[in-house]
Amino acid sequence: MERRNYVLRKVAFAAITLxxxxxxxxxxxxxxxxxxxxxxxxxxxxxxEAQERVRTxxxxxxxxxxxxxxxxxxxxxxxFDSQFTAYVRNLFRGDLGISFASRQDVSDILRERVWRTxxxxxxxxxxxxxxxxxxGLIAAWRRGSRLDAGILLWALFSWALPTFFLGIILLILAxxxxxxxxxxxPGLKPEDGLTYWLDVGRHLILPTITMAxxxxxxxxxxxxxxxxxxxxxxxILTAKAKGLSAYRALRDHALKNAMLPMVTMIALTFGYTVGxxxxxxxxxxxxxxxxxMYEAVQKRDYPVLQGSFLLLAVSVILANLLAEIxxxxxxxxxxxx
Amino acid sequence: MAALKQYFRSPMGVIGLLMxxxxxxxxxxxxxxxxxxPRERVQAEPEDILAPPDAEHWLGRDDAxxxxxxxxxxxxxxxxxxGFTASFMSMIIGxxxxxxxxxxxxxxGNLSMRFVDFLMVIPDLPLMLVIIAxxxxxxxxxxxxxxxxxxxxxxRLVRSQxxxxxxxxFVLRAxxxxxxxxxxxxxxxxxxxxxxxxxxxxxxxxVAILAESxxxxxxxxDPTLISxxxxxxxxxxxxxxxxxxxxxxxxxxxxxxxxxxxxxxxNTLDQIVNxxxxxxxxxxxxxxxxxxxxGSVLPRGEAVEPEGVQEVGA
Numbered sequence: 204m205e206r207r208n209y210v211l212r213k214v215a216f217a218a219i220t221l222x223x224x225x226x227x228x229x230x231x232x233x234x235x236x237x238x239x240x241x242x243x244x245x246x247x248x249x250x251x252e253a254q255e256r257v258r259t260x261x262x263x264x265x266x267x268x269x270x271x272x273x274x275x276x277x278x279x280x281x282x283f284d285s286q287f288t289a290y291v292r293n294l295f296r297g298d299l300g301i302s303f304a305s306r307q308d309v310s311d312i313l314r315e316r317v318w319r320t321x322x323x324x325x326x327x328x329x330x331x332x333x334x335x336x337x338x339g340l341i342a343a344w345r346r347g348s349r350l351d352a353g354i355l356l357w358a359l360f361s362w363a364l365p366t367f368f369l370g371i372i373l374l375i376l377a378x379x380x381x382x383x384x385x386x387x388x389p390g391l392k393p394e395d396g397l398t399y400w401l402d403v404g405r406h407l408i409l410p411t412i413t414m415a416x417x418x419x420x421x422x423x424x425x426x427x428x429x430x431x432x433x434x435x436x437x438x439i440l441t442a443k444a445k446g447l448s449a450y451r452a453l454r455d456h457a458l459k460n461a462m463l464p465m466v467t468m469i470a471l472t473f474g475y476t477v478g479x480x481x482x483x484x485x486x487x488x489x490x491x492x493x494x495x496m497y498e499a500v501q502k503r504d505y506p507v508l509q510g511s512f513l514l515l516a517v518s519v520i521l522a523n524l525l526a527e528i529x530x531x532x533x534x535x536x537x538x539x540x
Numbered sequence: 541m542a543a544l545k546q547y548f549r550s551p552m553g554v555i556g557l558l559m560x561x562x563x564x565x566x567x568x569x570x571x572x573x574x575x576x577x578p579r580e581r582v583q584a585e586p587e588d589i590l591a592p593p594d595a596e597h598w599l600g601r602d603d604a605x606x607x608x609x610x611x612x613x614x615x616x617x618x619x620x621x622x623g624f625t626a627s628f629m630s631m632i633i634g635x636x637x638x639x640x641x642x643x644x645x646x647x648x649g650n651l652s653m654r655f656v657d658f659l660m661v662i663p664d665l666p667l668m669l670v671i672i673a674x675x676x677x678x679x680x681x682x683x684x685x686x687x688x689x690x691x692x693x694x695x696r697l698v699r700s701q702x703x704x705x706x707x708x709x710f711v712l713r714a715x716x717x718x719x720x721x722x723x724x725x726x727x728x729x730x731x732x733x734x735x736x737x738x739x740x741x742x743x744x745x746x747v748a749i750l751a752e753s754x755x756x757x758x759x760x761x762d763p764t765l766i767s768x769x770x771x772x773x774x775x776x777x778x779x780x781x782x783x784x785x786x787x788x789x790x791x792x793x794x795x796x797x798x799x800x801x802x803x804x805x806x807n808t809l810d811q812i813v814n815x816x817x818x819x820x821x822x823x824x825x826x827x828x829x830x831x832x833x834x835g836s837v838l839p840r841g842e843a844v845e846p847e848g849v850q851e852v853g854a
Contacts, residue, residue: 474662478666
């Protein structure tokens, strides 16, 4: 019962967060300096009728939040006929507007690109988690040794290393050995089967390594302090007093408990991971959501920018929700606050 | 003063401080140190463009024929200004929210912590990217966005500390003597939490500097200023294919240098103000013996809670 309450609470929080992101996204568009129609149309050559058409599709002839006049007339339902409701309605239909640059539907562009970012983030994060946990465990275990100092220094260094800069360094180093840009060698098509996918895999190597190296540092630090904290608990001392070898104490008692903070941290750093993906995709021209945002910034393609942001924010919020539910299942001590 | 002594005994802390001092000096003395004025237009001959290092231009030239070393020296200014101001903003906001939420608690405390959760869950870089792209790339906008989004961790840290401090005896005594809430917060709670806040603020400077350089690299740096991030953006767009490493590597290593220095300083401070993390009894036989025998676990010279000192001020 308590656990169900906890989960419900977390779901409610995620829902509120999602709603706030939608409102924010809506407002950002309205605070753009000048007439939004001018920005939407982007070209002064557009005819007056075309402008009007944009005005009605975006509901720009309506009030922003609430039609107060119609509310006063007693028309409660009609009062909600506003730009905001039009925006939300479009969202639910999966309509994120039309790209200024390519004139394509933003949702179509995102749909085409999203899996490329998912693959990159998953591969990079997975390697980072495994490496980070192993190194963090070793560092905590050999605490104070030269090995620990080395691992720690590396973790600090990787924290100071901007993701995009590491990408550039690897790009310079690997030029000639590995593909350094794009997703596939021009000319290859998905119909080519295995050759195509192997080629995609080769293009994925550098971006993935970059992501993995940068994120390993964070996981090392979390794992190291997690294991160290568990090792300081009395039950470890008891285990050692019982005559358990240090290795067994670590394996049977410490590891499982040190894993718990890792689960939350993986989710909490997911937002940070997504930020890293933008930089990595930009450096290696990996045609995912991140590269899309970079290009949208250059071209001032606001609908694409906003659609991408919405997609990223929603995925991070949902990932966090998932982690919190998972965490409460793993650790029975978690109770509603 | 004991803390200061302890700080200078840590090699990491001293190295970090020296590294930071060097950057500050370079930034302040930029007009005298830089061999050329990077704002001046250069009449670039074709062979000057992306020219490799030589005796006159130690780090070669950029795509407009400008001296890379001079750009690098001036770039220190943006990083430092953004880093310090944004992190100062975050520190003030985070401390205020954390203190009030922790001390008063209740509905307000809960609500502000939910707001912190909300901000924490939104991915930072995409959010900054969208806001700056819409609001404009001015330096002030960049500082505001980084500062206004970066206070959440400080708020959480301060709140959790305040929750435990406010139950301590000297706070209860001060209250029973009739001290007002704000007086208690400012005179008794804040001084105890301040060292942690400062350690966190130093780390936040590096976070802010990295955020600025990422934004600039993604083409959202202030177009009127020279920053390491925007240098990398230019270099990436124009110099990668020419293998002009002298234009690519220096600004990147400069960013690593400054953020590493701040991380070293912040970590050292953190270790001093967070003594329980410092050493581990399993690896410290003296402490283990003390634990088993039942004596004091605190090794000699370690900070004791400054409770007595605080009571004098009540």
